Structures are given as C-alpha cells and as structure tokens.
Amino acid sequence: MAFLFLVPAFVAFGVFSYWPMIRGLLISFQETNLVDPATWVGLDNFTALVRDPLLYTAIANTLLFVGLGLLIGFPAPLILATVMSTVRKGAGVYRFLVYLPVVIPPVVAILLWKWFYDPGHGLFNELLGLIGAGPLPWLESPRTAMLSLVIQSTWAWMGSTVLIYLAAMVTIPAELYEAAQMDGASIARRLWHITLPQLRPTIGLLLLLQLVSTTQVFTEPYVFTDGGPENSTLTILLLIFRYAFRDGAYGQAAALAFLLAIFLGLMSAIYLRATRTWGSA
Amino acid sequence: MKKITASLGVAILATAVAACGSSAGSGQESGTVTLRVQGMPPATDKPGLAAFEKMVADFEKQNPGIAVEGSSAAYDPLTFSAKLAGGKVEDVIKVPLTEPQGLIARKQVKPLTAELAKWPHYKEFNPQVLRPLSDSGGEVYGVPQSPFAMGLVYNRELFEKAGLDPGKPPATWEEVRAHAKRIAEKTGKAGFVHESKNNQGGWQLTKLTYAFGGEMEKQSGDTWVAAFNAEPTRQALTLLKEMRWTDDSMGDNQLNDQNDVIKRFAAGEIGMYLGTPGTYRLAKMTYGMPNIDAFGIGPLPQAGGNATLTGGDVYMVPKSASAEKTAAAVKWLLFAYAQPQYDTGAAAERAKALAADPNAAVGVPTLPMFNEVRQAQIDEAVKPYVNVKLEHFQPWIEGTPKLQLRAEPPVRAQAVYAVLDSVVQAVLTDRDADVNTLLGKAEADVNAKLAASRQ
Numbered sequence: 001m002a003f004l005f006l007v008p009a010f011v012a013f014g015v016f017s018y019w020p021m022i023r024g025l026l027i028s029f030q031e032t033n034l035v036d037p038a039t040w041v042g043l044d045n046f047t048a049l050v051r052d053p054l055l056y057t058a059i060a061n062t063l064l065f066v067g068l069g070l071l072i073g074f075p076a077p078l079i080l081a082t083v084m085s086t087v088r089k090g091a092g093v094y095r096f097l098v099y100l101p102v103v104i105p106p107v108v109a110i111l112l113w114k115w116f117y118d119p120g121h122g123l124f125n126e127l128l129g130l131i132g133a134g135p136l137p138w139l140e141s142p143r144t145a146m147l148s149l150v151i152q153s154t155w156a157w158m159g160s161t162v163l164i165y166l167a168a169m170v171t172i173p174a175e176l177y178e179a180a181q182m183d184g185a186s187i188a189r190r191l192w193h194i195t196l197p198q199l200r201p202t203i204g205l206l207l208l209l210q211l212v213s214t215t216q217v218f219t220e221p222y223v224f225t226d227g228g229p230e231n232s233t234l235t236i237l238l239l240i241f242r243y244a245f246r247d248g249a250y251g252q253a254a255a256l257a258f259l260l261a262i263f264l265g266l267m268s269a270i271y272l273r274a275t276r277t278w279g280s281a
Numbered sequence: 282m283k284k285i286t287a288s289l290g291v292a293i294l295a296t297a298v299a300a301c302g303s304s305a306g307s308g309q310e311s312g313t314v315t316l317r318v319q320g321m322p323p324a325t326d327k328p329g330l331a332a333f334e335k336m337v338a339d340f341e342k343q344n345p346g347i348a349v350e351g352s353s354a355a356y357d358p359l360t361f362s363a364k365l366a367g368g369k370v371e372d373v374i375k376v377p378l379t380e381p382q383g384l385i386a387r388k389q390v391k392p393l394t395a396e397l398a399k400w401p402h403y404k405e406f407n408p409q410v411l412r413p414l415s416d417s418g419g420e421v422y423g424v425p426q427s428p429f430a431m432g433l434v435y436n437r438e439l440f441e442k443a444g445l446d447p448g449k450p451p452a453t454w455e456e457v458r459a460h461a462k463r464i465a466e467k468t469g470k471a472g473f474v475h476e477s478k479n480n481q482g483g484w485q486l487t488k489l490t491y492a493f494g495g496e497m498e499k500q501s502g503d504t505w506v507a508a509f510n511a512e513p514t515r516q517a518l519t520l521l522k523e524m525r526w527t528d529d530s531m532g533d534n535q536l537n538d539q540n541d542v543i544k545r546f547a548a549g550e551i552g553m554y555l556g557t558p559g560t561y562r563l564a565k566m567t568y569g570m571p572n573i574d575a576f577g578i579g580p581l582p583q584a585g586g587n588a589t590l591t592g593g594d595v596y597m598v599p600k601s602a603s604a605e606k607t608a609a610a611v612k613w614l615l616f617a618y619a620q621p622q623y624d625t626g627a628a629a630e631r632a633k634a635l636a637a638d639p640n641a642a643v644g645v646p647t648l649p650m651f652n653e654v655r656q657a658q659i660d661e662a663v664k665p666y667v668n669v670k671l672e673h674f675q676p677w678i679e680g681t682p683k684l685q686l687r688a689e690p691p692v693r694a695q696a697v698y699a700v701l702d703s704v705v706q707a708v709l710t711d712r713d714a715d716v717n718t719l720l721g722k723a724e725a726d727v728n729a730k731l732a733a734s735r736q
Contacts, residue, residue: 033387033388033389033600034362034365034366034389035365035388035389035599035600035601036388036600048733051729051733052729053726053729118533118534119533119534120532120533120534121533137710139536140533140534140535140536140710141710141711142707142710142711225478225536226478226479226536226538227478228477228478228536228702228703228706228710229477229535229536229703229706229707229709229710229711230703230706230707230710230711231703242699244362245358245359245362246358246480246695246699247383247695247696247699248362248383248387248389250362
C-alpha cells in the first residue's frame with residue numbers, strides 16, 4: 001500500500017528527472033541529429049571534449065567563480081546576519097531590504113547591473129568618478145569581468161542565505177550569550193566561541209549548496225557577457241550550452257554534463273564524509 | 282497487493298511517457314495535409330497578420346487538400362533541438378542566413394531541389410541567393426524571403442551634425458575610420474560599432490576580411506583549414522584596434538551582438554554599423570526608432586576585396602516532415618515567398634496590403650531573387666505603396682551590384698565565428714592585444730575544430 005503513495009512522486013521524478021538523465025547519459029555515447037536514429041560512437045564525444053582547449057578554459061573559469069564566490073559570497077551573508085541579529089529596532093525592514101534582490105527575477109537584475117557596470121556612464125563608474133577614481137572596465141576586460149559577475153551574484157543570492165543564518169541564530173540558547181557576557185567576553189569572542197560553533201551544521205550545509213550552485217553558474221555569464229571578453233567568463237555550463245545549442249554537438253554536450261554531474265557527486269560525497277562529525281560536535 | 286500496486290505504478294508511468302511522446306498537433310483529416318508554417322506575423326502586427334491570413338486563404342483555394350496553420354514562432358536555437366527531438370517542430374521554419382549551413386551539415390533539414398524543380402521558373406532563381414542554402418553538391422535546402430547583401434548602415438542625422446555628407450557614405454575603410462573619428466569628436470556618440478559576441482564578432486570580421494580581399498577557410502587536400510591568419514584579416518583587426526584605442530571612435534561598450542547594436546542605433550547612439558537594409562525593419566518596428574528617416578545605408582566599404590557577404594531570412598523544411606508534407610511545404614514556399622518576387626500582380630497586391638499599416642516598412646530594397654530585369658519590374662509594381670525613403674537606400678542599391686556576393690565560410694562557419702569572437706573581443710577590450718598572436722592562436726583552434734569535424 002505504501003508504494004501506491006509513492007507513485008505520483010515516482011512518475012514525476014521518473015518522467016522529468018530520471019528519464020532525461022538516463023537519456024543524457026545515452027546521448028553522450030552517441031552521435032545524433034535528433035531526427036535520424038542515433039549512432040553509437042563509443043568514447044568519441046569524450047575524446048573530442050578533452051581535445052577542446054576551451055574545456056580547460058571553462059574549468060579554470062568555473063573554479064575561479066567558485067573560489068571568488070567562497071571568498072566574497074560566503075562570508076558576506078554570515079557577517080551581515082551576525083550584524084542584523086544584534087539589531088533590535090526595525091529588524092523586519094532590514095530583512096526585507098536584504099531579501100529584496102532574491103525576489104527580482106535574475107535576468108532583470110542582471111540587465112539592471114549591466115547598466116551599473118556600463119564603462120561609460122554606468123552607476124559604478126559615475127560613483128567612482130565622484131571620489132576621483134576609475135573608471136573601471138568592469139565587464140569589458142578579461143581581468144575584471146569574472147569579479148564583476150561574482151559581486152552581482154553575491155548581491156542577488158545573499159538574501160536567502162542571510163535569512164537561513166538568522167533563523168539558525170534564533171535557535172542558539174540565549175543562556176550561552178548571557179554566561180559569556182557575565183564572564184566579560186567581547187562581541188568578537190562571543191561570535192567566535194558561541195555563534196560560529198553553534199551554526200556549524202548550517203554553515204556546512206550552505207557551503208555545500210553554494211559549491212554545487214556556483215559550479216553550475218550559467219545565467220550570469222550568459223546574460224552579462226556571453227562568456228567574453230576573450231572567453232574569460234566562459235563557464236562549464238555555458239560551454240555545454242554552446243555545444244548543444246550553437247554547434248548542435250548534442251553528444252559532446254551530454255558528455256560534459258555527465259562528467260560535471262560525476263564531479264559534483266564526488267565532491268559532495270567527499271565533503272559530506274569530511275564534515276560528518278561537524279553536526280554532532 | 283505489492284505486485285498489483287507495482288504494476289499500477291508502471292502502467293501510470295508508461296501512460297505518462299506515452300502521452301508525452303504522442304503527437305498532439307498532427308491534425309490530419311482524411312485526404313488533407315495540414316502544414317504548420319513559421320513566418321506568420323505576430324498578433325500585434327494586424328495588417329501583416331491580415332495579409333498573411335489572406336495569403337493562406339488564397340493558397341488553400343489554389344491547393345485543395347492542403348491546410349496551412351500559421352505560427353508566429355521563428356527558428357530559435359534554444360528550442361529548435363527540443364522541438365525537433367519531440368517531433369513538434371513546424372513543417373516550415375524561418376531561419377536567419379547564418380544558420381542553414383549548420384542545419385544542412387547536421388542533416389536536420391530536407392533537400393528540396395527535386396520538389397523546387399517542378400516549378401517552371403525554378404531555373405531563373407538568382408544562383409547567388411540560393412548558394413548559401415545549398416550544400417557543396419548543389420542540392421538546395423530552402424527558399425529565401427528577402428535576400429540581402431551586407432552594407433554599411435549609418436545615421437544620417439549624426440552625419441549632418443558631424444558635418445559629413447549624408448548622401449555620400451564612406452566607400453573605403455579609410456573613410457570609415459575618418460568618418461567615425463569625426464562623429465565621435467563632434468557628437469560624442471560612437472562613430473562605428475563592431476559586434477563581438479554570440480558568434481557575431483566572427484561573422485562581422487568575415488565581412489571585413491572579404492572587404493580586405495581575404496578568405497576565412499581554404500581547402501588543403503581533403504580537408505578545410507583556416508585561411509584568416511593572413512594580411513587581409515590582420516589589416517582589418519589592426520584598423521579596428523586603431524579606431525578603438527588611437528581614435529577612440531567606437532564608444533565605451535564593446536560587448537555587443539546585432540540586437541544590442543540596432544537597439545543603440547535606434548536610440549541615436551551609434552553612427553555606423555555593418556548590416557543589411559533589412560535591419561531598417563528592426564530599427565523601426567522592433568526598437569521604434571523615432572527618426573527612422575535618419576536611417577541610411579551604403580554598400581560595404583572596401584579595401585581591395587571588392588566583395589560582400591549575403592544575409593537575410595530563409596525558409597527551410599525540417600527533416601522530421603514527411604514526403605507528403607515536404608511537397609506541400611515547397612508549394613507553400615513558392616507561393617508565399619518566390620511568386621511575389623516573380624509575379625508583378627502578386628507583388629503589388631502584397632505591398633498594398635502591407636502598406637495599410639503606417640508602422641510597416643514597405644519597399645525595403647533586396648537583392649534580386651531572380652534576375653535584375655524581373656526585379657526592376659517588381660520594384661515598379663510596388664512603387665505606389667513604398668513607404669520607406671528609397672533615396673536613403675540608393676547608395677546601397679547602386680553600390681552593391683559592383684561587389685562580388687560571397688557566402689559564409691563553407692565548413693562549420695559558426696565554430697569559426699565562435700573562435701573569432703574572442704579575437705575581436707581582445708582587440709576591442711585590451712589595449713595591448715597583439716593581433717598576430719591572436720590570429721595565430723585562433724588559426725590553431727579553428728584548424729583543430731575543422732579537423733575534428735566529422736563531415
């Protein structure tokens with residue numbers, strides 16, 4: 001009888017998740033034009049993949065995005081949540097303001113930021129001009145394009161993370177802080193010795209989620225720069241997209257998607273294993 | 282019980298999958314072929330839609346047994362693959378001229394020569410407009426709607442403000458450079474903008490290479506190799522670099538595709554760009570250019586090549602269409618797109634219907650779909666309904682026939698363009714970019730792609 005209740009979920013996941021995944025895996029070993037019967041080509045798609053110099057550019061760029069995301073995008077919401085948790089008046093207003101960017105559709109936000117980043121009369125360069133600095137090329141230079149993407153995406157996604165941290169902070173027993181305060185602990189010490197250890201499972205989970213989502217970054221480089229300038233923002237997902245939708249190389253696209261899925265699965269497994277003790281600490 | 286529920290689950294799953302895969306839109310009554318065609322104007326374009334509906338009614342009257350269902354969708358690389366795989370793609374698709382070679386190479390479209398040849402005037406088609414729709418064996422895969430040749434689009438108002446003669450667009454690339462510099466200095470707008478993303482940087486560099494007398498690909502034994510690492514492309518890129526960094530005449534935004542450029546042109550932000558007369562329609566109807574009479578176009582400026590690239594939209598039949606539908610589709614293509622370029626009565630009637638809408642662009646000049654005598658007759662027939670300022674297209678009309686019309690690179694043009702996008706971007710965004718190094722690397726990348734191509 002229990003199985004009957006599972007059927008709707010099984011059907012939904014089967015049709016929309018598992019079957020496309022299996023199909024993708026099959027296509028990675030085939031050559032197809034999606035009309036004629038596909039032909040099996042063994043590992044040809046994978047060979048073509050490793051011979052494409054853009055693959056390595058895309059891997060390096062994706063790692064750079066993940067790295068910059070960890071450096072900027074990971075601590076920012078934690079710091080902000082800590083500061084916000086100490087605010088007594090108007091906490092709701094701050095929460096609303098921080099969460100607002102999440103509500104804006106990503107493409108709309110990116111198009112808005114495209115104007116902020118405009119090298120001629122964009123908001124940022126105008127602001128920099130006021131203090132006598134800049135102008136910076138932002139998206140128009142291979143040196144600053146990826147950083148510009150990370151800054152925007154941190155702004156866009158920080159809201160949800162801040163709310164999760166705030167919710168987790170509420171569960172930290174107030175006695176701990178009271179005891180620390182009586183012992184004369186400073187704010188920094190309270191953060192280091194109480195807040196962070198208490199948040200460890202949440203931090204761990206969010207870190208994993210961020211790693212997985214930043215590795216799959218697509219919308220930002222697609223809408224902002226189309227991978228440019230000089231492929232400096234070409235990410236793995238954008239490369240998969242180009243293979244499939246511009247070159248019609250469906251097999252190669254599926255092969256890369258398959259490798260990415262394996263990589264992410266492995267990373268998640270290693271990460272979960274390494275941090276297994278965190279939750280119970 | 283377990284067994285029953287398990288089989289029930291499998292049955293539901295199977296039904297769902299079957300429902301997803303079944304053809305919903307076949308709409309085939311006995312004896313009637315239902316043809317789903319792209320190219321129907323959107324509901325917002327009422328006169329265009331009314332003209333299309335009349336065309337459908339006339340066609341159905343002439344061809345009993347064929348029912349036409351219009352679709353306002355056009356070829357979109359994002360959805361095409363999924364629609365093709367799901368058997369949902371229309372029987373006639375509208376494709377920009379940059380795509381046919383890729384579709385032909387992947388065997389996703391049907392060869393149409395046998396069906397087209399049944400039309401008595403087939404042999405009179407201008408071979409230059411069919412070449413970009415044909416494979417190396419001469420098999421034809423489509424019918425063009427409005428064949429164009431690339432030219433130099435310019436803003437006549439900005440020309441005047443900069444003290445330049447709007448009746449005399451630059452004919453050489455040296456003049457383009459001088460004009461761009463002057464526009465930038467006198468008006469503060471970008472004098473000339475070169476596209477650089479979505480494979481359009483490579484596409485535009487191809488036009489420049491042709492104008493400078495170069496080639497994109499050449500045959501070497503059995504294989505094709507890159508031919509752009511040579512003087513013409515080098516000169517073209519050096520010119521762009523000087524315009525960008527020495528003259529500062531290309532504006533601030535360098536990551537643009539054609540839509541970005543036309544949008545900015547319509548807003549009066551750009552002096553000149555490379556495009557077809559067809560971009561007039563986009564500037565007017567899509568981006569609402571307020572002073573559309575400022576639109577001017579001349580032939581592609583030259584630097585020794587005496588050549589330009591063809592462009593426009595074409596109609597093709599996807600491989601998924603049955604033989605019966607393919608035959609019906611070719612009848613429709615000839616009726617809807619070839620006949621009005623051949624038959625003066627049909628041309629005049631079509632133009633009259635279109636001219637009912639003040640927002641429509643009637644009389645935008647094209648290349649002759651057949652021969653020049655026939656085109657002159659057609660032009661004469663539609664003359665009373667023309668609502669574009671033909672004199673602003675005159676330099677293009679007069680200058681283009683003097684140029685050789687060239688097609689896109691024959692093998693994997695889009696892959697070549699993708700590699701060259703980076704080269705163009707480097708030249709436009711990096712003051713220290715070294716053209717020789719960039720071309721050398723691009724040549725190696727393209728050769729690797731051409732060698733790997735399983736054609």
